[in-house]
Amino acid sequence: MxxxxxxxxxxxxxxxxxxxxxxxxxxxxxxxxxxxxxxxxxxxxxxxxxxxxxxxxxxxxxxxxxxxxxxxxxxxxxxxxxxxxxxxxxxxYCPYGELLDQINCPNKMTTRGLDEAMAAKWFKQITQGLLHIHNSGIAHRDLSLENVLIDQQQHCRICDFGLATQHGENAKGRVGKLFYMAPEVYLGDQQSYNGFAADIWSLGIMLFILVSGLPPLEIPGEKDRRFRIIRQEGIRVLVKMWGVRVSNRVLDLISQLLKVQPDERLSLELVLQHPWLAPDNNNNVEESSSRHSITSDSLHDSKGKSAFEDNQTCVG
Missing domain, CATH: 3.30.200.20 (Phosphorylase Kinase; domain 1)
Known part of the structure; x- marks a missing residue:
């Protein structure tokens, strides 16, 4: 020491x-x-x-x-x-806090998500990090906005590997946070699943929250009406019901990530090639909220609660 x-x-x-x-x-x-x-x-x-x-x-x-x-x-x-x-x-040391803090600040006057240009920047960084993890033969299994930190350069960093596994293709156990948990992980006490594909579902949930400010479901199972809508009709129907205003491009990407069948989800390589992440994407500003700025705070001062349960330290 x-x-x-x-x-x-x-x-x-x-x-x-x-x-x-x-x-x-x-x-x-x-x-x-x-x-x-x-x-x-x-x-x-x-x-x-x-x-x-x-x-x-x-x-x-x-x-x-x-x-x-x-x-x-x-x-x-x-x-x-x-x-x-x-x-x-x-x-x-990451002084800007959890990524979720950027959405769930007590002084925000709206539950809207981030400006899509900022969301795209951070989402791309997260996807690149997850691809590096997967290429190392590791499935994270606890991906969430709470487990992404923002460093001094305002760059996203994936953290908390306490539930990660090097047996990603044959993972077992119901682990992670319900908001982000893939349907097959929710049934993980009954059957094995592909942890890499489960991470991609979690990535889709994270993106939905980033641009909307709201989680699309509470439980990734048949007891949740919103999950049934996603399974039967797709995320677009849920977005229309809620009146959430997001660009068509980001909605297309989310819909390809939140596939109930794991093998139908978009690969991380294709995620990074999606038009929404292209440098010339002009849809980001048109239907998104005002530009987002962040101010310094202590990442580790968060109390570990879900930001959907209580207010957290505001860093935005």
Whole structure:
């Protein structure tokens, strides 16, 4: 721990806490985030405060982070070490918070999503990061706007690999957040599924929320009327019912991601070639809200709640 000086605690974590620290070996007094996790709790798979068995595997996350090569759209490891029976994972400090904070700010006068030009920029970064993860043989399985952080350069970084697996083609278990969970993952306690395809569904949910400000469904199963509409008639019908104003191009992309049949979902390579992400896409501004600006805040000051349940720290 001699290489770092702790500035303050940013937030509690399942197995410990996340702190803001200054790198003593940096000439520029570089700030970093350090996730400090109790080794006892990690090995027992019990949360430090809740004391319950949990699905997030901190040791698996550590192994996967060591496996992944650096990428601009990932919150990769800068350093790691043990200190006072704590496993410490050092990463880039992201002062602009969770991506979801950009949509769910208390001072916003509307529930509308982001300007489509800004949404396209960030969505492309996320997709590039996810492609890098998949090309490394890893399925994330917990993709969400809460698990994307914005760094000092206002670049999106995918984080939280506690549910990721290197057995993506034959994944098992119902994991992740219900809002973002693919239908086959919802049934994951009964059957195996392709974790890579499940990530693409989650990507589609993220995009829908980015441009609309609302989740399209609550449960990815037949009990949810909105899910039944998506399965039977497609996302376009739901958008029309809600009166959500988005461009035709982004709606086309969303509809190709939110296919109930996993093998019908658009590949990540084709997502990156979609016209909505083209530099000359002029549909972004016409039917989207005013341009979005963000101001600095602490990413790790978020309290970990779903932003659809409570207000979060506003960074926009």
């Amino acid at each position: 001699d290489r770092y000086t702790i500035v303050r605690t940013l937030r509690d974590a399942i197995y410990g806490k996340v702190v803001l620290a200054r790198c003593n070996e940096s000439k520029k007094d570089e700030l970093v985030a350090i996730k400090m996790m109790s080794l006892v709790q990690l090995h027992s798979r019990k949360g430090l405060r809740i004391g319950l068995n949990i699905k997030e595997d901190g040791l698996q996350e550590f192994a996967i982070l060591k496996e992944l090569t650096p990428h601009p759209s990932l919150l990769h490891l800068l350093d790691h070490f043990e200190h006072e029976n704590m496993l410490c994972l050092v990463s880039v």
